Amino acid sequence: MEIRCPVALDPTGRDIHAEAAALRASGAATQVELPGGVVAWSINDYANVRKVLTDPNVTKSARNHWPKFINGEIPPDWEMISWIAMDNMVTAYGKDHLRLRRLVGKAFTPRRTEAIRPRIVELTEGLVSALESAAPGEVVDLRARFAYPLPALLVADLIGMSENARAKTAKVIDMMVDTTVTPEQAQSVLRDWRGAMEELVAEKRANPGEDITSDLIAARDEDGSRLSEAELTDTIFAILGAGSETTINFFDNAITALLSHPEQLELLRSGRASWDDVIDETLRVESPLAHLPLRYAVEDIELDGVTIPQGEPILVNYSAVGRDPAVHGESSCAFDLARADKEHLSFGFGPHYCLGAGVARLVATIGLSTLFERFPELSLAVDATELQPLPTFIMNGHRALPVRLTAAVPAVSAAG
Numbered sequence: 187m188e189i190r191c192p193v194a195l196d197p198t199g200r201d202i203h204a205e206a207a208a209l210r211a212s213g214a215a216t217q218v219e220l221p222g223g224v225v226a227w228s229i230n231d232y233a234n235v236r237k238v239l240t241d242p243n244v245t246k247s248a249r250n251h252w253p254k255f256i257n258g259e260i261p262p263d264w265e266m267i268s269w270i271a272m273d274n275m276v277t278a279y280g281k282d283h284l285r286l287r288r289l290v291g292k293a294f295t296p297r298r299t300e301a302i303r304p305r306i307v308e309l310t311e312g313l314v315s316a317l318e319s320a321a322p323g324e325v326v327d328l329r330a331r332f333a334y335p336l337p338a339l340l341v342a343d344l345i346g347m348s349e350n351a352r353a354k355t356a357k358v359i360d361m362m363v364d365t366t367v368t369p370e371q372a373q374s375v376l377r378d379w380r381g382a383m384e385e386l387v388a389e390k391r392a393n394p395g396e397d398i399t400s401d402l403i404a405a406r407d408e409d410g411s412r413l414s415e416a417e418l419t420d421t422i423f424a425i426l427g428a429g430s431e432t433t434i435n436f437f438d439n440a441i442t443a444l445l446s447h448p449e450q451l452e453l454l455r456s457g458r459a460s461w462d463d464v465i466d467e468t469l470r471v472e473s474p475l476a477h478l479p480l481r482y483a484v485e486d487i488e489l490d491g492v493t494i495p496q497g498e499p500i501l502v503n504y505s506a507v508g509r510d511p512a513v514h515g516e517s518s519c520a521f522d523l524a525r526a527d528k529e530h531l532s533f534g535f536g537p538h539y540c541l542g543a544g545v546a547r548l549v550a551t552i553g554l555s556t557l558f559e560r561f562p563e564l565s566l567a568v569d570a571t572e573l574q575p576l577p578t579f580i581m582n583g584h585r586a587l588p589v590r591l592t593a594a595v596p597a598v599s600a601a602g
Contacts, residue, residue, distance in 0.1 A: 192217040192225045195477065195579045197365040202476045202575070202582055203519070206230065206506035214490040218501065221265035221365060224254075226480060226499040232510040232531070234489045235502055240536035243484040244500065247279040251482040253497045263369035268362045268376045269479045274420035276428075276538070283537065289405050289413065290421060291541055293344070293398045299544040302344070306549050309339050310556045311597065317561070320591045325567045329587035333437035336553050340545075341429035345422055346390055346397030355382045359427050365578045383419035398425060429542050433549060435474035435576075435583035436465075440554060442587065443468055443521045446570035450523050454558075459523035461551045470508035470530035471521050476582045478502045505582055507531050563592035 195218050196205060209216050210230040218228045229235050238244050248255040248270040255270060270277070275286035313332050320326050342352035358379045361367055367375070386399060394400040399422055402413060413421065444451045444464065453459040481500040486493055494500065508530045509518045517525075533540040540546070558564065567588035574585045 192219040193228075194219040195228075195365075197221055197577070197579060199365070199476070199575045199578045199581075202505050202579060203509065205579070206476070206503055206509070209503060210506045210510065213492060215492040215494055220479070220501075222261075222369075224260070224264070224266075224499070226501050227494050228477065228501045228503050229489070230503045230506045232507050232513045232529075235504075235507050235531060236535055237489070238481065238487075238500065238502065239531070239534060239538065241487065243487060244481050245279040245484050246277045246481050246538070248277065248480065248482065249273075250279055251484055251497060252480075252499060261369070263373045265365070265367055265369060265372045266479055267372050268379065271376060272420040272424060273414070273416040274424045276424045277420075278417075286413070286417060286421065287537075287541070289402060290398075290425070292405070293401060293425075294541045294545060296544060299548060302340070302545065303548060303552070305343060306340060306552045307556075309336055309343075310553050314556055314560050315597075317591055322592065323590055325588050326591055327586045328441060328589045329434070329438050329584060332553075332557065333441065333587060334434050336437065337433035337549060338430045340549055341426055344398050344429070344545075345386070345425055346395050346399045347386055347426070351382060351386060355379065355426065356430075358382065359431055362427065363431060363576070363578050363581045365580060379423050380419060383423045386422060387415075387419055398422070425542075428540070429545070431581060432474045433546055435581055436468060436546070436550060437553060438583045438587055439472035439474060440464055440468040440550070441557070441564075441589075442566070442570055442573065442584070443472060444558070445564065445566045445589070447521050450521060451558075453523050461555055462547075463523045463528070464554065465547060465550050466528040466530065467521060467523050467525060469532035470514075470528050471519065472582060473504040473508050473530065473532045474582055475532065475580070476503075476505040477579050478504060479580065504532060560595055560597065561591050562595060565590050565592075 193209065193216060209218070209228050214231050214234040215227050215229050217225055219225055229238050245251045254260050275283060275290050278286050313336055317326065317331060338352060338356055347355070358375055361371060361375045362379070387403065390399045390403060394403065402418055402421065405413070444454070454464060479501055481502065483494045483496050483498050483500065485496050511518045513529060514527065533543045567590050573587065576583045576585060
């Protein structure tokens with residue numbers, strides 16, 4: 187096998203799609219360098235990502251299967267420490283993963299998902315109504331005033347977190363996905379999110395409510411075991427982070443794609459495309475999650491002639507998967523609502539498939555349809571190429587989404 191130097195991932199995320207295409211062209215599995223000089227394997231095409239996501243010899247548990255972490259070679263102030271130090275459903279392996287997934291899954295049944303529809307409508311209406319106060323032609327940051335607060339407020343509601351606690355924790359999550367942080371900031375992020383979750387759990391023990399945190403505190407799985415304290419706090423944080431950050435960037439990307447492709451927006455408005463088409467095509471071509479850390483090889487893994495040795499870390503390159511020309515042809519990079527095959531893996535695949543996918547689809551449909559109905563002449567205030575990417579190779583989104591809001595169409599009341 188040809189020996190190549192690892193490719194250093196750009197921590198600023200300046201052009202994740204060009205980077206993803208270059209990695210995919212270099213092979214199914216390519217060594218990359220992460221902050222702090224840590225080397226991992228990036229998996230870059232659809233077929234092999236799908237294989238890795240279902241391979242029982244691939245784990246997300248650093249404490250069980252990453253020798254460098256187990257032996258103390260990964261320092262506690264490593265820039266990406268928060269991604270591997272968690273003890274929850276996301277990082278569990280084998281029976282522990284099944285136990286935790288059963289407990290958390292009870293919060294995301296179709297019945298419970300549908301039950302939160304009124305709250306999604308209420309939050310959406312509140313944010314859209316607030317946007318109506320903008321003066322005609324005023325430039326508004328739609329990321330800050332719509333894409334960000336809608337999923338963040340909803341997930342905070344689901345776990346029973348107060349607005350004050352949510353706002354404080356949001357800053358921690360933003361720092362966690364920022365791959366330009368210093369080691370000192372990384373330590374602070376880990377300390378702060380654990381402290382915030384411990385405070386939430388203590389408050390819910392004293393005052394339980396109708397929320398996921400209260401349910402998990404009280405829950406027992408079939409054999410009578412409880413979540414450990416670490417599993418409890420870390421699981422709540424995983425729900426908060428996964429449920430908000432990815433959906434924030436989805437809204438950002440979907441709005442940007444529709445406004446920068448008027449012919450596609452017309453397909454939607456004419457009824458020739460649906461909001462489901464918008465959701466899946468956005469997730470395919472602009473996966474909100476770019477490069478997800480980390481998985482580990484339990485045993486040696488063979489991918490198209492490349493051997494990933496036992497114990498080495500793995501990144502799934504979601505930004506490369508949806509644009510794989512082997513699946514979507516020469517037009518794989520184009521946003522096309524009429525595309526017959528919108529296959530993507532942005533919700534994951536296999537045992538770690540996103541439990542909140544149903545909630546994410548519901549909030550996406552309600553949020554986007556309400557926004558575009560209320561502001562039919564919504565437009566970008568700058569060319570899409572001028573939007574500044576987030577400083578990360580983990581997430582795919584923009585620092586801000588400046589738009590101009592035209593006169594709003596009045597909301598239709600429930601009676602009318």
